[in-house]
Amino acid sequence: MSSSPVSHTSVPQTGTLYIVPTPIGNLGDMTERALNVLRHCQAIAAEDTRHSGQLMQHLGIKQELFALHEHNERQKAGQVIERLQRGDNIALISDAGTPLISDPGYVLVQQCRAAGITVTALPGACAFVTALSGAGLPTDRFCFEGFLPAKPQQRRKALQALVNETRTLVFYESPHRIVDTLADLATEFGGERTMVMARELTKQFETYLSGTITEVQQQVLADSNQQRGEMVLMISGAEAAAEADVNPAAMKTLNLLRKELPLKKAAALAAEIHGARKNTLYQLALEQDNQ
Incomplete structure (x- = not known):
């Protein structure tokens, strides 16, 4: 039997960058697809390797773990792209929730797209989406603002620019700033605006506080437990001017x-x-x- 005259040249295939959400609290929220990606990729880029290392240990995942965070992302992006171009599949995770949502990853994803590398984003846990689903505020149109500025003057200026926004407003806030932020919300938006504060989502002490801004502020001031954990603040939009x-x-x-x-x-x-x-x-x- 004669051999085929056609020669086959192997073309190296580029790998895929997977955007993999991780639980925001309840470990049962890790999806089967996410687990499969993490188990079979060649490496995992994590915002904090110590934090994510504990999660990987719990899940029994032993893939290579390296740090990619806001301080080294521009420096590391080129190295990650080189590995992807060699054929490695790499997963990107953040400390909790969906990467790039108030977390690092934008630079890497942007450069991967520009280089023609496949980027596949998996659905999964996201704190503000979870909070909105259970808040009872309008969700047909909303405006996600992430974290407000830490400095008081800049925070108040940011809120002033949003006073007349008619969509539901959504913010992330941290425990050590929550009291000051609620005070600024009352000052800039008025204490009668409706709001909901979701705290410790999917965890044992998950809490939704609802009412006017003043009422939620009073509940938080009266109970120091409500000043702990990560928060999602949701404010009803301004009435459209007629x-x-x-x-x-x-x-x-x-x-x-x-x-x-x-x-x-x-x-x-x-x-x-x-x-x-x-x-x-x-x-x-x-x-x-x-x-």
Whole structure:
């Protein structure tokens, strides 16, 4: 029998970068698909190898583990891409939940896409999605803001920019800042705005506190246990401004004042003169600017 005249040249296949969510508390939330990926990939990039090492030990996974976090991601991305191009499959995990959601990974995924490397994201645990599902606030439209700035002045400035956002607002917050953040929310949004605070999701002491911002603030101040663990803060959106409900004279005054004053101050003065709502005038002025 004669041999085939066609020669076969092996073409090296690139590997795949897998984005793998890990539990945010309850280890039973690890999916079968995620376990399979972690068991069969050549290496796992972890935000904190000590923290993730304990999870891998619990799961009986012995794959190579290396650190990839916000401080070394740009430096490490090239090395990871080289391994992927050689054919290694690599999983990216964060300390908890879905990577890239207020966690590192954006630089690596962006560079992998640019290099033509396959990126496969697995569904799984995500704290803000879990919190929204159980909060009882509108979820048809929402705005996820991640962590607010740590410095008080910058945090208040960030909140001021969101006062007139009509979508449900979602934030992450840490235990040592929760009291100050709730105080800033009450100051900037007003204490009567509805909110829900979800804490220790999927864990033994999972808690949802709901009510006005002032009511949730009082519950947190009254019980130090509510100041522990990771939190998701969800604030109802502002009421959409209705131009028909605003005195035309108030808008005329606002537009005149804007010629000499910043919008925020002009809206406050026009509202005081005409007995209108400052936030409504402010929102209508923004809508005029966008027309």
